[in-house]
Amino acid sequence: MDPLQIGQSRPRGDAAAKVAGREPYAADAYPDNRLWARAVRPGVPSGRIVGLACDAALAVPGVVKVLRAGDVPGSNRQGIVHKDMPVLADDRVRCCADAVALVLAESPAAAAAGAAAVAVEIEPLPGVYDLDAALAEAAHLVHADRPGNLLARATIRKGDGADPLARCDVVVEGTFTTPVQAHAFLETESGVARLQPDGTLWMQVSTQSPFRDRFEIGHALSIPYDRIHIEAPCLGGGFGGKDGATVQCLLGLAALHADGRPVKMVWDREESFVAGYKRHACRLHYRLGARRDGTLQALHARIWYDTGAYAHLGAEVMELGMEHAAGPYRIPHALIEGWCVHTHNPTAGAMRAFGVCQVSFAFESMMDLLAQRLGMDPLALRTANALVRGDTNCAGIHLETSTGIKACLAQVARHPLWREREIWRRQAPPFKRRGVGLAAVFNAAGYGGGVRDAAIAKIEMDPTGHFIVHNAVSDMGQGNSSAFMQMAGHLLGQTADRLRIRQPDTRTAYPSGSSSAGRTTYTFGRALTFACETLKSRLLNRAGLMLFLQDDDDLVLEPDRVRHIPTDRSVTLAQLGAMMSAEERVCLGQFVAPTCKPVPDTATGFFIGFPHVIFSYSAHLARVEIDTLSGVVQVTNYLAVTDGGHVINPAMFHQQIQGGVAQGIGYALYEDFITHHGRVRTEDFTTYIIPGALDLPEIVSVACVEETEATGPFGMKGIGEVAMNGPLPAIANGVADAGMGRICRAPLTPERVLDNGVRAPATAQLQK
């Protein structure tokens, strides 16, 4: 067995355990003597609670307690930045997900029966269920204590803003809408909790943010954060939906009232669909102006995000979308306006590529409209305007880090899927049309300005000379654990069997932020490299001591020993492990991600999360074939060329890109989380459709090798999100290229394709 190496394609370290069902998830914990907790969610999107009778519920056999708002000891408010979501609603309900009571019972069945027996009387109130209603004069207020329904309102103004549009040779315009998307992870929200004899609240939970959870729980339930102990085993998917409290505060509340018994909560799919966070639905209005030669000149973008009842990260989602609103292009003048709007819809929050996949759809559609208007090749138009390092992007950020979009586009240009597109298009079978669409996209990595984006990594050698990476950023399935093992193995010269990973535990690992924002491997990984380098130099030093060498030159760390090359003498790691003290066998490394200084003065109304300094880039190509009889769009081939810096593990790199593209294809063609007057109409996978393996084309992923990101571990940067942004615009551009018209409303369902291609005029139009 060879030592792990950076750049080597390797199977995921957790593959065997996961395939065999051995990997323990939070939902797999069945502590003895457990209680089960279940929330009572009346499903009323807007109303006043006028009665809540629990007697019948308490009479259900097996029901132990029914808790209500008055039983919550703290602020009873949760939320990542803005803490506005009640753990249990006190007097008002603001969306169908609001929980009004929490049943503790001896079994899931008893909990469900108890929840059904809680008598809730709610006086309905008026509600606002779409952007226009929420923004209307004298609209009903989702939060009565706020002056309006705007969670946030912000502007980016670069150069002369929108004014130069009037002087552009050409201006194109379009209005786009994007749907609510559900995370649809395999593993629903779940966890177990217990109030320990020492008063500590212990919780094992499916979470992307174990360290931050302590503050959310602590705030809601009035518990000091250092009395909360979170363990985060591997997640069966997260995609942002487990960033921030889901079951945590309810579980904590249950544990406080469980007389020391463990409490378990697992949301079923229906509860997950109702109560889980969602991707923001969006409306976008774009006007884009250029010179006759295709040089982009000015942009005016207006973007409305429906953030639902509670804040979650709504303002940050809007800000990130605005920061990306003009794509990876040079545009000297831009006015980008954003509105983040409360409605009584389910709460929207973090989801992979948050805010950005919406604007990518709009802007990349606009680029094809512009190409069409100018009679230009869409790839040439993109290439001509693509950002390079040293440019200033549309948010006014001077790009000092790797900026690979031009190289990605060049790879697309060289690829047969692009070069041979005409032949392929002409070979469409009867009743089919074929088109090839492009998208050039990017996605910031990291939290952005004003937020601490840092990690503290810990590596340990145990007394037997084996290594433990103490991961502090949850592994949602994206494979960061495997990347960390590969980094540690590479730096320490170790084989896979000598390395273990311990998943996040707030008692033994260190605050390193959430597993999100394309930051996980980048930020924690960089901290880990420092920890490993310290440990390596310490091990060589101690071996030099044991071998009584005059210095540590010519010592090498090998899988089971430190060897002195000139003499071939060695000390085994077991000997070193036995000799070294516990404090000596642990090394910490810390890293604070680079921040943008000075902050450009382009943005107003922004809270935190702006600007970013690291971006990943991707050029996507979709070949689509449309059945003109049914309107079904089939993606027959997909190419994603990605600048993610230096690649740690090519196989996993491509897998993550393929996963992102797959989720993006779902967003483009199938996924549409529908509510009607605030009530969920897509309650499960029978109506909320995600693509299966047979719905997906072969997804070719190519790494752009021209760029490495100097600030990242081994030159890498995060690619968890960027792939999500390409499919919707690339497919929409492909559908248009097939002559089916421009569709500006996602997903591109057969009905919309037929409506559009056959009779509807495109919403987007050419101005001037």
Added chain:
Amino acid sequence: MDPLQIGQSRPRGDAAAKVAGREPYAADAYPDNRLWARAVRPGVPSGRIVGLACDAALAVPGVVKVLRAGDVPGSNRQGIVHKDMPVLADDRVRCCADAVALVLAESPAAAAAGAAAVAVEIEPLPGVYDLDAALAEAAHLVHADRPGNLLARATIRKGDGADPLARCDVVVEGTFTTPVQAHAFLETESGVARLQPDGTLWMQVSTQSPFRDRFEIGHALSIPYDRIHIEAPCLGGGFGGKDGATVQCLLGLAALHADGRPVKMVWDREESFVAGYKRHACRLHYRLGARRDGTLQALHARIWYDTGAYAHLGAEVMELGMEHAAGPYRIPHALIEGWCVHTHNPTAGAMRAFGVCQVSFAFESMMDLLAQRLGMDPLALRTANALVRGDTNCAGIHLETSTGIKACLAQVARHPLWREREIWRRQAPPFKRRGVGLAAVFNAAGYGGGVRDAAIAKIEMDPTGHFIVHNAVSDMGQGNSSAFMQMAGHLLGQTADRLRIRQPDTRTAYPSGSSSAGRTTYTFGRALTFACETLKSRLLNRAGLMLFLQDDDDLVLEPDRVRHIPTDRSVTLAQLGAMMSAEERVCLGQFVAPTCKPVPDTATGFFIGFPHVIFSYSAHLARVEIDTLSGVVQVTNYLAVTDGGHVINPAMFHQQIQGGVAQGIGYALYEDFITHHGRVRTEDFTTYIIPGALDLPEIVSVACVEETEATGPFGMKGIGEVAMNGPLPAIANGVADAGMGRICRAPLTPERVLDNGVRAPATAQLQK
């Protein structure tokens, strides 16, 4: 109170405690239920033990046990490199210090009475008590199992060796002898030990080498080193005499037989004088050749060291002397021969400037002889030949580190004590003669080639936000503790009251070598700077985390807090201490001193400790006034200009130089440890004379500011030894300058001065 600063003169951190008697020394430990141990030393320098009867001793009230060689469980051999000294002699005694039995008793008095009552019968054997006898054909062998009485025999040959002497314009020649010197520390050898319930041997002992002691004790008594726990409180002086086991193996042996009771051993002054290690007596024969213009051309030096009965560091002492045999000068050709000779005299070992103060006497006398022969100014002769960085010294070492002797000599040249010497000399009162002598000296720092010269430092912040430096290199009184506090305070921005130092403890500190060889502050200090820098960056990082800052820029570590300059927000160190885990509050730093690569091929017969790469340099001036009636030499003024790199604490720098000069003046004028046929004749301070305060002149110390040593912490290098080398040659040169003739035998007692100045011809003579 201001934070500590490097370069600031500050009182020693331990001054108040020491003056008030609060500083606990090893001899201050009086554990409950203690036994006292006392060695039985018959005082016979060479003989065979034919009888050892303990009955009478055991009958003494209070005597508990009498142990003999058969009670020693291990090898019964101690020694730093060569393990040849019995803990308790088995059949042979080889010097008057040999212990044949160990008495354990309830009181010191009972132990003494018991020791006196042990009946030892020793058959005398022939003995060798001087170099010639020991080296004679068919000499009696000190160690019957060796082929002769040479512990070591080595040669340095540079260029054409001694051959070019024949072609030199001038050659001077001299033979010199130097005395045995005792360390004469305030605190004699002492300690307490106990066999702990878990089988660990615990010892609190006055030692310069707590970590290495474990190996000496373990070897002698067959105990694994990791079952030996040593604590080393502050020493009341060491000077090399506590480098290597003194009481350790005896105490350990006693503890093994004490049924778990603590055992205490304190050598009284007489035992310390008999059994303690000594400075090697030396005979040196030098021939030095130069061009007519004073350019040094060739040297032939032959040096014999009387190493006594056991090896200790005899070979290493000889090697270090040979490495310095030609002073800090450029000499293209040299042959340096060394003999390290066993006799039945008390064992010679490590002592401040070991090996070097002997050759400094010889070579600097030769330089004055040469100046006299050439009619040159002795300062000009030295300056013209002085080494500079980039030169190759007489051992063939290419000097790549700071080399400040020329700058030191220049400072002497500018000093009034030199410039106004003629006037002063002429103003000698009646019956007095005055002279001014110079010496240019150097001393290697660190262990030298082949030996690991490394340290591992540990700094800790306690949960209240105060700092603990875990010293691993004993503080003998030289003040390294204070230097470490100053370094930590400087790097961490802390005031003295927020820092504590914990003296070496093998359980909580890390192996960092001995407190010796001018390496203590340099090597451990450098490791400590790394540890402090890590801790500082960790504290800033954690404060940034608590303050939710986007990065750690603009954070400063202040005495009680970390402060964010732009906002003036801060986190107290107490808050950080409470928040951080134990493993997080500890930082280790490691340093391996630079080694010389490639090793020049000049040396043969060397074991370890050659070559060195760091040297400190010093130019000394002594004004002496000789009473022509009594022969008494009075040093009236003394100047020491020292290149010790950048100065950490000027006050302590000068104090250490002054201490070295004082000890050197003792060596030059008073100290003469006399044995006759292997028996000690200077049994205490009534006959072994050390200078008191009134015997010493004002000693002016000047730091040469031209040089900083890039490899050292804050640019410093060790000065613990170099000052010892100047006084004897400077004073001898002063006496000659006063017209009292050249004295080649130290110390320069009144009898020798009178003998020499009045009627004896100088041993040194001018050849050619």
